[in-house]
Amino acid sequence: MFDLSGQVALITGSSRGIGYAAARALGGQGAVVVINGRDPAALAQAATELRGEGITVHALPFDMSDIDQAVKAIDEVLKTVGRIDIFFANAGIQHRELLLSFPLREFERVIFANLTSQWALGRHIAQGMASHGYGRIVFTGSVTALLGRQGVTAYTAAKAALHGLVRQWAAELSESGITVNAIAPGYIKTELTKNLWDDAKFTAWLQDRVPQKRWGVPDDLASALVFMAARESGFVTGQILAVDGGMSSTM
Template identity: 75%
Template sequence: MFDLSGQVALITGSSRGIGLAAAQALGRQGATVIINGRDPAVLEQAREGLASQGIHALALPFDITDIDQAVQAVDEVSKTVEKIDILFSNAGVQHREKLLTFPLPDFERVVFANLTAQWALGRHIARGMDARGYGRIIFTGSITALLGRREITAYTAAKAAMHGLVRQWAAELAESGITVNAIAPGYIKTELTTKLWNDPEFTAWLENRVPLKKWGDPDDIAAALVFLAARESRFVTGQVLVVDGGMSSSM
């Protein structure tokens, strides 16, 4: 099951963390993976690491917040791979600050990166999927779209809207053979959460709050992604799969 041989997957924000773990998981199932990041040197290092594991990987540097650049890069790589079957739209940014002092420019920047840019690139790729009658689109949502948390007002707003977008896209693209879902990670040890997992007080709180008593790992998200990316998930669309160690299910 979950054989992805012959399929091509684009994973944005995949030079490290959840995105890189996702590329490894999809590649191990036989997919050709296109990894993405803003730094060509870091991205090439990640590609070489994947290649050393026997994974067919291509590096595609672009900044998802530069929509014209992102679309052009995807169009260029499509000349080589001819199609993109799976999109894992994972790139994102964060800004932590109290609501009453949160700068409007930072709010707009975070919402644009985590919502608008995802919408624009995802729609562009969905057009090709529509023409072929098949596709898997998976967005990175967030547990913070379900449970409020201090000091991340822009991120929460963007991810909550993303969850709504998943349902709307699923309804609109179903007749094209495209499923659209999201994964909402709980607290996962990545570069984006470095400040938190380096805080002993926060980690103690987290281990007490999460039923499984630990931080999540990028591989936990990658395993869920493989299911949503596979043909076997053909009857699953418009869903947000929460991967949080039970945090959102308990008081």
């Protein structure tokens, strides 16, 4: 089950962290992976490592926040790979500041990167999927869209809207053979959360709050993604799967 041989997967934000683990997992199941990041050097290093594991990789540097650049880059790689069967929209940014001092320009920047650009690029890829009658789209949501937390007002707003987009797209794209789902990570050790896992007080709070008493790691999300990307999950769409060690299920 979950054999992805012959399929092509595009993973944004995949030179490290969750995206890299996702590329490794999808490639390990036989998919050709197209990895993406803003730093060409970091992306090249990630591609070399994945190829060392026998995975077929194409490196595609672009910034998700530059929609025109992103669409152009994807259209260019399509000339080589032919189509995209799986799209994992994982790239995102964060700005941490309390609501009453949160700058409007930062709110707009985070919303654009985490919602608007996801919508624009996802729609572009969905058009190609629809023409082939098949596709798997998975967004990176967040447990903060389910449970509020201080200091992440823009990120929470973007991810909550993204969860709504998943349900809306499922309603619109199902007849085209496309499923649309999201993974809502809890607190995962990545570069985006480094300032938190460097904070001993926060880690102590997290271990007390999460039933599994630990931080998540990128590989914790990989198996959930493989399931959502596989043909076998064809009757699963419009769903948000929390991968958070039980955090959002307990008081």
